[in-house]
Amino acid sequence: MEEACSLPLPDAFIDFLKENGLDPSIYSTGDSIPRYIRIKPGSESELLGIEDEIKCTLEKVLWLPGFYAIPPHIQIASSDAYRQGKIYGMDAASGAAVVALNASRGDHVLDLCTAPGAKLCMLSDLLGDSGSLTGVDVARHRLAACRTMLQKYALGDRCRLFVADGTSFSLLPLRAYMDESAMNISGVPASIETADTFAEWTPRRPWKERKKAMKERNGSHLASADAEPELMFYGRHSGVVGLSKSKLFQTGCGDVAGYDKVLVDAECTHDGSFRHIQKFEQWGWRTLQQRVLDAQRTDTLTDLQLHLLTNGFRLLKVGGTLVYSTCSLTVGQNEDVVERFLSGNPSAEVQEIDAAKNWPCKSGRIPKTLRFDPLTSKTSGLFIAKLKKLAT
Numbered sequence: 001m002e003e004a005c006s007l008p009l010p011d012a013f014i015d016f017l018k019e020n021g022l023d024p025s026i027y028s029t030g031d032s033i034p035r036y037i038r039i040k041p042g043s044e045s046e047l048l049g050i051e052d053e054i055k056c057t058l059e060k061v062l063w064l065p066g067f068y069a070i071p072p073h074i075q076i077a078s079s080d081a082y083r084q085g086k087i088y089g090m091d092a093a094s095g096a097a098v099v100a101l102n103a104s105r106g107d108h109v110l111d112l113c114t115a116p117g118a119k120l121c122m123l124s125d126l127l128g129d130s131g132s133l134t135g136v137d138v139a140r141h142r143l144a145a146c147r148t149m150l151q152k153y154a155l156g157d158r159c160r161l162f163v164a165d166g167t168s169f170s171l172l173p174l175r176a177y178m179d180e181s182a183m184n185i186s187g188v189p190a191s192i193e194t195a196d197t198f199a200e201w202t203p204r205r206p207w208k209e210r211k212k213a214m215k216e217r218n219g220s221h222l223a224s225a226d227a228e229p230e231l232m233f234y235g236r237h238s239g240v241v242g243l244s245k246s247k248l249f250q251t252g253c254g255d256v257a258g259y260d261k262v263l264v265d266a267e268c269t270h271d272g273s274f275r276h277i278q279k280f281e282q283w284g285w286r287t288l289q290q291r292v293l294d295a296q297r298t299d300t301l302t303d304l305q306l307h308l309l310t311n312g313f314r315l316l317k318v319g320g321t322l323v324y325s326t327c328s329l330t331v332g333q334n335e336d337v338v339e340r341f342l343s344g345n346p347s348a349e350v351q352e353i354d355a356a357k358n359w360p361c362k363s364g365r366i367p368k369t370l371r372f373d374p375l376t377s378k379t380s381g382l383f384i385a386k387l388k389k390l391a392t
């Protein structure tokens with residue numbers, strides 16, 4: 001067992017880190033890394049009251065607006081501020097990935113691996129009452145948690161969520177219908193649902209519809225690559241209300257009508273997340289062996305990451321920006337994936353992340369990419385690459 005780390009990491013994990021060029025001492029700060037919270041815009045004036053309630057000082061994260069550090073042992077889930085949606089738990093490195101995307105008012109944003117949804121919520125806050133957000137996740141139960149979060153924080157108004165495989169998802173943003181608000185395209189109030197148009201979203205779907213959906217999914221929690229996306233939630237101004245059902249499922253390629261911004265926060269081994277690794281102490285180090293160290297699983301993962309990145313980029317409009325991030329610190333799941341992608345996509349260019357000038361992180365092996373790690377950044381580990389789609 002390694003002495004430098006506050007956790008008794010097994011030798012196989014230490015070897016795994018070394019093989020990936022990672023210094024095991026990045027985990028040594030372990031339990032001294034702060035927790036981070038983000039304050040919902042508009043609730044900053046309540047800072048003192050929140051401090052009083054959760055019984056600690058909120059230390060402003062100077063390099064990331066809206067974020068505060070709190071001691072790691074402080075729990076926020078039972079506080080009123082949390083229950084009322086004034087504060088969110090979100091690691092500062094995750095916030096940095098969202099900032100790197102530079103989503104601005106009016107943008108149509110795709111979040112291709114969205115659950116459980118911390119980044120989606122932050123994106124929604126940044127867009128405000130403009131643009132649109134499309135969240136996709138392959139895992140139905142995780143996306144259901146994401147929907148709950150959007151509703152809890154009242155952030156779902158311009159959002160739609162699909163259970164779908166992000167490697168084949170092909171639906172473009174509903175630009176043409178966005179400002180129709182609660183009217184359908186022929187001017188009929190959308191609350192009058194016809195067999196072919198969407199009324200306002202309600203959690204109570206007709207039994208017939210639910211039965212059909214259950215039969216189609218065959219009991220599985222995961223969407224298959226060839227299944228039609230399943231619309232799990234849509235907000236009042238997401239462009240869906242009043243739309244004909246056939247129009248929603250029109251597919252396309254992003255070059256012209258695509259998304260302005262795409263976030264691919266890909267599935268990974270989570271080895272950069274100290275708190276995730278810590279869970280293996282209870283789950284058993286054998287589980288860590290299967291989930292993180294198993295070379296075959298890692299190969300499958302890197303293929304998945306490449307396919308997610310490739311499809312996200314396909315759905316991006318020319319001139320648009322994509323951020324690829326993972327909370328793994330291995331080169332195989334980050335720089336190698338980006339390099340494989342770049343070699344087959346001459347219209348992709350790695351971009352400088354302007355906001356990053358004062359960020360406490362290191363450069364990745366590819367110039368302009370960034371790496372957060374617990375030791376350098378006092379955050380969870382995160383790799384970020386920002387890509388632009390050039391006209392060809």
Ligand SMILES: C[S@@+](CC[C@H](N)C(=O)[O-])C[C@H]1O[C@@H](n2cnc3c(N)ncnc32)[C@H](O)[C@@H]1O
Nearest residue numbers: 113115116117118119137138139165166265267
């Ligand atoms: C790192 S988590 C995303 C975290 C999320 N962006 C957030 O901020 O809360 C990765 C997600 O990718 C999803 N995922 C895995 N394979 C996928 C696929 N083929 N298509 C879409 N999502 C996938 C997982 O279900 C998981 O929810």
